[in-house]
Amino acid sequence: xxxxxxxxxxxxxxxxxxxxxxxxxxxxxxxxxxxxxxxxxxxxxxxxxxxxxxxxxxxxxxxxxxxxxxxxxxxxxxxxxxxxxxxxxxxxxxxxxxxxxxxxxxxxxxxxxxxxxxxxxxxxxxxxxxxxxxxxxxxxxxxxxxxxxxxxxxxxxxxxxxxxxxxxxxxxxxxxxxxxxxxxxxxxxxxxxxxxxxxxxxxxxxxxxxxxxxxxxxxxxxxxxxxxxxxxxxxxxxxxxxxxxxxxxxxxxxxxxxxxxxxxxxxxxxxxxxxxxxxxxxxxxxxxxxxxxxxxxxxxxxxxxxxxxxxxxxxxxxxxxxxxxxxxxxxxxxxxxxxxxxxxxxxxxxxxxxxxxxxxxxxxxxxxxxxxxxxxxxxxxxxxxxxxxxxxxxxxxxxxxxxxxxxxxxxxxxxxxxxxxxxxxxxxx
Numbered sequence: 001x002x003x004x005x006x007x008x009x010x011x012x013x014x015x016x017x018x019x020x021x022x023x024x025x026x027x028x029x030x031x032x033x034x035x036x037x038x039x040x041x042x043x044x045x046x047x048x049x050x051x052x053x054x055x056x057x058x059x060x061x062x063x064x065x066x067x068x069x070x071x072x073x074x075x076x077x078x079x080x081x082x083x084x085x086x087x088x089x090x091x092x093x094x095x096x097x098x099x100x101x102x103x104x105x106x107x108x109x110x111x112x113x114x115x116x117x118x119x120x121x122x123x124x125x126x127x128x129x130x131x132x133x134x135x136x137x138x139x140x141x142x143x144x145x146x147x148x149x150x151x152x153x154x155x156x157x158x159x160x161x162x163x164x165x166x167x168x169x170x171x172x173x174x175x176x177x178x179x180x181x182x183x184x185x186x187x188x189x190x191x192x193x194x195x196x197x198x199x200x201x202x203x204x205x206x207x208x209x210x211x212x213x214x215x216x217x218x219x220x221x222x223x224x225x226x227x228x229x230x231x232x233x234x235x236x237x238x239x240x241x242x243x244x245x246x247x248x249x250x251x252x253x254x255x256x257x258x259x260x261x262x263x264x265x266x267x268x269x270x271x272x273x274x275x276x277x278x279x280x281x282x283x284x285x286x287x288x289x290x291x292x293x294x295x296x297x298x299x300x301x302x303x304x305x306x307x308x309x310x311x312x313x314x315x316x317x318x319x320x321x322x323x324x325x326x327x328x329x330x331x332x333x334x335x336x337x338x339x340x341x342x343x344x345x346x347x348x349x350x351x352x353x354x355x356x357x358x359x360x361x362x363x364x365x366x367x368x369x370x371x372x373x374x375x376x377x378x379x380x381x382x383x384x385x386x387x388x389x390x391x392x393x394x395x396x397x398x399x400x401x402x403x404x405x406x407x408x409x410x411x412x413x414x415x416x417x418x419x420x421x422x423x424x425x426x427x428x429x
Contacts, residue, residue: 053131061142076154096213102140167192364419
């Protein structure tokens with residue numbers, strides 16, 4: 001095995017350890033927040049409405065984080081060795097347009113809220129409209145945080161992962177100090193995103209990476225940025241839409257379905273976040289630097305994929321055994337009943353099936369991004385969504401909520417197989 005393979009492997013492992021620790025702390029904060037929500041609201045319609053409204057307004061934030069990270073990290077690896085003035089100019093202009101986009105999207109969602117209240121199930125008296133209007137305030141804060149987090153990741157600093165816990169911590173404090181009311185849930189979320197954006201700005205200024213925003217396109221780096229941005233924007237727009245589509249399908253399954261899926265997804269976010277976020281944020285900067293230097297890691301990637309599969313199968317098995325105890329420990333108190341625990345546990349166990357395919361797909365997604373195979377990603381994502389839609393049609397009538405979960409399992413398995421077959425087939429020596 002080459003020294004390059006060893007060096008890259010050590011860099012990725014070291015990055016995974018740092019990111020894994022930060023992800024654990026961030027997800028732990030999110031778990032405590034969910035415990036407070038479960039205690040105060042259970043699976044009441046108020047939680048269904050909040051989760052659906054939040055995912056509507058958080059959609060552009062999740063979209064920005066995915067696209068900017070995938071495009072910006074490889075681009076930054078190339079810019080770091082070039083003209084520093086050009087790098088500062090590009091940062092300044094990208095920050096300016098990100099801020100402008102955040103304000104425009106937030107205002108647009110606020111104005112559209114009166115015609116969208118019907119998408120928030122279980123809410124009376126126009127509270128769905130009110131939720132959307134207030135939560136629209138998170139968009140500019142979220143977009144700024146996403147951009148600064150991507151710059152931090154590109155520089156090889158993984159503190160951005162820890163700072164993802166800020167909104168959860170702020171909302172947790174709000175729920176503990178104030179009464180469990182929908183207004184506290186909504187305004188606590190908005191304030192949490194505002195505090196997170198302020199924290200990212202403070203760290204960026206200390207690192208010398210926060211520039212005065214400019215609304216221009218003078219930086220030459222825009223040429224490379226646009227080349228990948230359009231393709232990945234389309235891909236991530238579809239990917240970020242999937243959780244929202246899951247909730248729409250759950251809305252037809254009766255009251256409590258959305259919140260049941262939401263609680264199961266919170267535990268899955270902890271489990272998947274520890275692996276997928278660590279893997280993604282450790283791999284992409286390292287692979288981007290290796291590709292920028294013209295080095296080759298083909299012989300190493302097969303072993304990494306096999307290791308990912310074995311580790312994820314073991315983790316999924318252990319998590320399935322401990323699922324009932326975990327759900328009861330996290331949520332069963334206050335308005336969250338033992339019957340709710342049984343339902344969430346069942347959904348959680350079905351969700352765990354996706355872990356091996358999901359982790360492999362995440363890893364191969366980063367390999368493709370680092371090697372700029374964006375067109376292949378688009379094709380695989382589109383086909384994956386078609387497969388997921390077919391799985392919806394086939395499974396939801398017979399399995400209900402579990403069918404919604406299993407459709408994601410089928411999609412991740414299909415995507416992982418396609419990416420591996422293409423990549424290793426193309427680079428086969």
